[in-house]
Amino acid sequence: MAGDEELIGRIRTILADEDGFSEKRMFGGVCFMISGNMCAGTWKGSLIVRLNRAHHERTLAEPHTRPFDITGRVMKGWALVEPPGIELDEDLMDWVYRALDYVRTLPSK
Numbered sequence: 001m002a003g004d005e006e007l008i009g010r011i012r013t014i015l016a017d018e019d020g021f022s023e024k025r026m027f028g029g030v031c032f033m034i035s036g037n038m039c040a041g042t043w044k045g046s047l048i049v050r051l052n053r054a055h056h057e058r059t060l061a062e063p064h065t066r067p068f069d070i071t072g073r074v075m076k077g078w079a080l081v082e083p084p085g086i087e088l089d090e091d092l093m094d095w096v097y098r099a100l101d102y103v104r105t106l107p108s109k
Helices: 001-014 053-060 087-103
Strands: 021-026 027-032 038-043 048-049 065-067 080-082
Touching: 001 027, 001 087, 027 065, 038 087, 048 087, 053 065, 053 080
Parallel strands: none
Antiparallel strands: 021 027, 027 038, 038 048, 048 080, 065 080
16 A cells, blocks of 8 residues: 555545545555545555446546456446546546545435
8 A cells, every 4th residue: 555655645635625524444545435425545556436327337438447346346336547547636636526526416424
């Protein structure tokens, strides 16, 4: 997880002031929660984002994305964005805000 520290800091900067923000170590990285719902996280230098399941295939057609399947099972509604897709702060913010917009539609836990 040492390689994720920079990415964790970048995501934390984006989400830390959001209502209901918390962090939890999961998946061998850090998961960022909003009102108890997983929103985004890190895994081996990549970004994990939670998005609407209805747009799963469209999301995976975007550059630098692949299914989130670290357990061998694809988790629909989740995508893994590889490092080239989040190098620029604007790109990282776009992905994180997309996840945030979706998670805000979910009931609090």
